[in-house]
Amino acid sequence: xxxxxxxxxxxxxxxxxxxxxxxxxxxxxxxxxxxxxxxxxxxxxxxxxxxxxxxxxxxxxxxxxxxxxxxxxxxxxxxxxxxxxxxxxxxxxxxxxxxxxxxxxxxxxxxxxxxxxxxxxxxxxxxxxxxxxxxxxxxxxxxxxxxxxxxxxxxxxxxxxxxxxxxxxxxxxxxxxxxxxxxxxxxxxxxxxxxxxxxxxxxxxxxxxxxxxxxxxxxxxxxxxxxxxxxxxxxxxxxxxxxxxxxxx
Amino acid sequence: xxxxxxxxxxxxxxxxxxxxxxxxxxxxxxxxxxxxxxxxxxxxxxxxxxxxxxxxxxxxxxxxxxxxxxxxxxxxxxxxxxxxxxxxxxxxxxxxxxxxxxxxxxxxxxxxxxxxxxxxxxxxxxxxxxxxxxxxxxxxxxxxxxxxxxxxxxxxxxxxxxxxxxxxxxxxxxxxxxxxxxxxxxxxxxxxxxxxxxxxxxxxxxxxxxxxxxxxxxxxxxxxxxxxxxxxxxxxxxxxxxxxxxxxx
DNA sequence: GAGTGTGAATCAATTCACAGCT
DNA sequence: AGCTGTGAATTGATTCACACTC
Numbered sequence: 001x002x003x004x005x006x007x008x009x010x011x012x013x014x015x016x017x018x019x020x021x022x023x024x025x026x027x028x029x030x031x032x033x034x035x036x037x038x039x040x041x042x043x044x045x046x047x048x049x050x051x052x053x054x055x056x057x058x059x060x061x062x063x064x065x066x067x068x069x070x071x072x073x074x075x076x077x078x079x080x081x082x083x084x085x086x087x088x089x090x091x092x093x094x095x096x097x098x099x100x101x102x103x104x105x106x107x108x109x110x111x112x113x114x115x116x117x118x119x120x121x122x123x124x125x126x127x128x129x130x131x132x133x134x135x136x137x138x139x140x141x142x143x144x145x146x147x148x149x150x151x152x153x154x155x156x157x158x159x160x161x162x163x164x165x166x167x168x169x170x171x172x173x174x175x176x177x178x179x180x181x182x183x184x185x186x187x188x189x190x191x192x193x194x195x196x197x198x199x200x201x202x203x204x205x206x207x208x209x210x211x212x213x214x215x216x217x218x219x220x221x222x223x224x225x226x227x228x229x230x231x232x233x234x235x236x237x238x239x240x241x242x243x244x245x246x247x248x249x
Numbered sequence: 250x251x252x253x254x255x256x257x258x259x260x261x262x263x264x265x266x267x268x269x270x271x272x273x274x275x276x277x278x279x280x281x282x283x284x285x286x287x288x289x290x291x292x293x294x295x296x297x298x299x300x301x302x303x304x305x306x307x308x309x310x311x312x313x314x315x316x317x318x319x320x321x322x323x324x325x326x327x328x329x330x331x332x333x334x335x336x337x338x339x340x341x342x343x344x345x346x347x348x349x350x351x352x353x354x355x356x357x358x359x360x361x362x363x364x365x366x367x368x369x370x371x372x373x374x375x376x377x378x379x380x381x382x383x384x385x386x387x388x389x390x391x392x393x394x395x396x397x398x399x400x401x402x403x404x405x406x407x408x409x410x411x412x413x414x415x416x417x418x419x420x421x422x423x424x425x426x427x428x429x430x431x432x433x434x435x436x437x438x439x440x441x442x443x444x445x446x447x448x449x450x451x452x453x454x455x456x457x458x459x460x461x462x463x464x465x466x467x468x469x470x471x472x473x474x475x476x477x478x479x480x481x482x483x484x485x486x487x488x489x490x491x492x493x494x495x496x497x498x
Numbered sequence: 499g500a501g502t503g504t505g506a507a508t509c510a511a512t513t514c515a516c517a518g519c520t
Numbered sequence: 521a522g523c524t525g526t527g528a529a530t531t532g533a534t535t536c537a538c539a540c541t542c
Contacts (some may be wrong), residue, residue: 001538018502024470025511026510027509027510027511027512028511029467029470030463030467031464031471033462033463033466033467034447034460034463036466037445037462048448051522051523051524052504052524053523054525055408058447059447062446062512062513063523064512064515065512065513067523067524067525067526068511068512068513068525068526070524070525071524071525071526074317076525077523077524077525078519078520078523079519079520079523079524079525080421080519080521080522080523080524081519081520081522081523082522082523083524086256092371095296095470096466096467096469096470096472097469097472097474098469098472100258100464102286102465102468102469102472108542111364111368112364112365114360114364115360115364115365116361116364116461118360119361119461121461121462121532122465125466126469127297127465127469138387144508145464155531159278159436160398165472166465166469166472185332187473188467188471189471189472190468190471192464192465192468196286196311198283198307198308203365205474206455206468206471208464208467208468210372210459210461210464211283211437212365212370212459213282213286213370213374214279214282215457215459216351216353216371216374216415216441217280217281217282217285217347217374218278218279218345218457219415219439219440219441219457220345220346220347220351220352220375220376220415220439221273221281221344221345222438222439222455222524223277223346223351223438223439224345224412224416225345225346225515226438226453228292267509276532276533276534277533282499285512299532300500300502301501301502311534311535312532313525313534313535313537314533314535315505316501316502316503317503317533317534318505318506318534319502319503320502320503324500325502326502326503326539327501327502327541327542328500328501328502328503328541328542329499329500329501330500330501330502330542331500331501331502331540332502337505343519409538431541
């Protein structure tokens with residue numbers, strides 16, 4: 001579910017950025033991040049080893065998939081025992097490129113952007129917010145979480161100067177493409193897009209999209225599929241006492 | 250990339266909630282929401298028809314996929330002409346269950362939750378925020394976007410009473426599972442989870458997860474893959490003048 | 499002529515199942 | 521005895537390519 005690389009029909013049968021080896025599937029990369037979260041918790045609790053079964057349950061996947069994922073990153077557990085937690089943490093972090101921090105620029109300090117900027121989780125997990133941008137004169141010059149908001153026109157210089165490698169676009173839809181272009185000009189090659197638009201980027205730039213409206217509508221689909229076309233459970237509906245399934249924890 | 254339904258090994262080879270027909274693949278549903286956004290724009294511009302080629306370009310997919318998606322929802326364009334925009338909007342909305350509004354409950358009015366509650370986009374797109382919850386006494390009783398924040402303990406009653414069909418969890422990780430349980434008890438069967446945890450839910454409840462840390466780490470992976478293990482372009486790096494690809498717009 | 503609808507082919511991801519190590 | 525690592529089988533999604541309709 002990536003959204004970079006535009007159609008570009010016809011010609012060019014060769015992948016332009018195939019540097020020779022891409023052994024880790026997209027889907028696996030996303031799951032590695034999930035495993036990592038569980039693993040760091042385990043590490044904090046002082047656990048020495050985990051079995052694929054246990055780790056998989058905590059990450060919400062099945063154990064075969066987990067083992068395949070881990071084997072893809074060249075990791076080696078010990079048969080009959082499991083995986084060494086701290087070693088696995090190190091390996092996953094290395095694969096995800098988390099051994100060095102990645103400076104992040106966040107563009108659009110409105111409702112959502114402001115919350116993201118103030119959210120400590122970024123810096124904590126190795127993604128220090130190195131720059132904030134907006135076009136609103138009322139916001140430019142203010143400080144959020146210790147970082148000053150600068151004018152979006154300065155993106156190319158400021159980002160290049162501070163070694164920004166990841167850009168976060170949290171602007172309204174109409175501004176998003178221009179902002180994206182600025183980021184690309186600054187050399188940013190990874191972009192997280194919260195704006196409800198498809199961004200056009202040159203090959204070699206990775207865009208990931210988070211779209212709240214899409215998520216809600218997918219849920220809406222599932223609601224509709226359940227209840228047929230009936231509006232919803234009426235206000236007088238008795239709440240069902242559905243006990244949740246047992247899973248690890 | 251769904252995350253509901255826990256492992257549940259061994260037995261039960263039959264899907265417990267297969268009501269007889271599930272013709273629309275998950276992946277298609279997510280794309281329908283994207284098409285819909287483009288279509289409403291087109292409709293607002295007064296366009297009568299679109300070709301699969303044009304619509305696909307604007308949505309960032311290829312035309313064959315788009316046609317297959319649309320054919321799956323039983324839609325019928327006109328050969329040699331294209332699709333009737335307003336009719337297609339109606340069909341996609343019907344498929345996604347958007348013909349009626351879905352009352353949403355948002356739990357956790359901290360940093361992110363507050364921004365989500367204040368974000369008008371929800372109500373606008375047919376997802377009115379019917380209830381807000383938190384456990385912080387300093388927040389309970391305050392009003393955000395015209396909705397009063399209530400204590401999380403009242404979730405089961407309030408949600409059932411107001412016919413909430415979709416729950417949004419924006420609490421810290423440790424609280425998420427309990428909140429989720431409350432929502433399920435209230436009869437909510439679709440949950441959007443922003444907390445960095447895997448939620449355990451009974452079969453029949455759909456969970457979608459938005460995890461910022463995961464998104465960032467996936468981007469980190471791509472940064473690392475590009476630059477080898479080199480930290481990043483230094484502060485003195487010349488910004489490359491990479492022109493973006495041409496795509497519709 | 500233009501553009502949809504769709505079987506068939508391809509590609510990617512998941513799951514199975516078991517050999518092999520400790 | 522227990523649990524990993526992985527080929528083979530399967531399932532699912534994407535793309536191709538062309539018959540068919542307006």
